[in-house]
Amino acid sequence: MKKRILTLLLAGTMLLSMVGCASGETKEKQEGKTDKIKIGYDIYYLGNSWSVQQYQEFKWNVENNYKDQVDVTYVESDNDITKQISNIEDLIAQDVDVIITTPCDTTALNSTLQEAMDEGIKVILLAATIEGDSYDSLITVDEKEFGAAGAEWLAEQLGGKGKIVMLEGISGYSTSMLRQEGAMSVFEKYPDIEILADEDAAWDYATAKTVMADLLATYPEIDGVWSQGGAMTLGAIEAFQAAGRDLVPMTGEDNNGYLKACVDNEMEGIAVAKPTWLTRVAIDTAIALMNGEEVKKDNIYPVEKFSGLKEMEESYYPELSDDVWCGTELPEDVLKEVFK
Incomplete structure (x- = not known):
């Protein structure tokens, strides 16, 4: 396994070890049940390759590592908060x-998640958060650090001066807002x-390729690109x-195409990496919650970041x-x- 990914895995193991083990019988034993844990998994979006891999990694883990422990009901929300509320x-x-x-929105889903908790259902937020506390556990990375890491690197590359453009994610998601906040700090x-433009x-x-083409036609001088990541930076290149x-210097995520292009x-x-193995941590957390274990509410993983051609060459496929x-x-x- 690649050195960088191993580092991420070790970080995941260390953070997961923070989940406390409670004594006593599992919920199933207490209630005289032997059934598998019933998980409802919301496929929030399949419109970009990261979200596809997140879903596929979740499903692969269920089918290969947890099939004797969990049964999963899948719903698909298509990046539509109204549909997501209905699905939940x-x-x-x-x-x-x-x-x-x-969550596709930082506030609109809150009352529905609280309804689930009121019914005794455990709620795990995966890769995005809400403004509120209607959940049992959050599994994600430090998104502000994600945005700030790329911004600091870009500022250093430019010697603290120059004209840049910014490429954002999807409005309404905590991921997008927090990464932007980190960069602006x-x-x-x-x-x-x-900052010439923020799109x-x-x-x-x-989408990024089209947006960047328009920006290039508008601005004859662009010295750098701050990108939130996803597959946007490859489109910009x-x-x-x-x-x-x-x-010009461009920030990005651990997207294989971006690393290849660099x-x-x-x-x-x-x-900067937001690993899709977070899905495995979410499943482990679900099992821990149902076993009555004490689980940390906010599991905010530090981001992994690497630059330089040698590091990139060692990390991509x-x-x-x-x-x-x-x-x-x-x-x-x-x-x-998955990606034929």
Whole structure:
């Protein structure tokens, strides 16, 4: 396993060890049950490759590592908060034991999650949070640190001055707002860095390529690109190339295509990781909660970040699709099948 991914796995193991073990019988034994834990898993979105890999990693873990412990009911919300609310209500009606969801909005889902908790259902937030406390456990990374890490690296690359553009994720998600907040906390320290534009590109390759093409047509001078990540940075690189413009320092995530492009073009970049193996931690947390164990409410993992061509070359999968995310525990043959 690659060195960088091993570091992430060790971080996951260390944080999971913080889950306290309670004495006594499991909930199932206390109630005289031997049934599997019933999990309702909300597939919040399948519109970008990271969310696809998150879902596939969850499903693979269920089928290969937890099939004797859990039964899962899947619902799909299509990045639609109204549909997500309806899906969570359906899971409540089905009397699942645990709901695992990635909130599409920071406030709109709160009352529905509280309804689930009032019914005795455990609620786990995976990879995104809410403004409130209507959940039992949150599994994510430090999103402010994610945004700040890329911003600090970019500011250093530019010597503290220059004209940049910003590519954001999807409005309404805590992930997008927190990453932007982290970045702005850094850029505010550099008055000679001018932000020419700040555009949403949905963490998506095609959207970012189009948005960046428009920005390049509008601004004859762009010295750097701060990207929240996803597949956006690869789209931005290709837009620069299509426009015949020299590549500039760009931040990104541990997207395989971005890492490949940095290595192939000898381009300076930084990759910050939000691993899809967080799904495995969510399942472990669900089991711990149902076993009556004391579980930490907010599990905020530190982000892994790496830059430099050597580190990037050691971390990406040269034989796999650009859509693969390197912070994963999925076997390479599974990744190859998922992203044919």
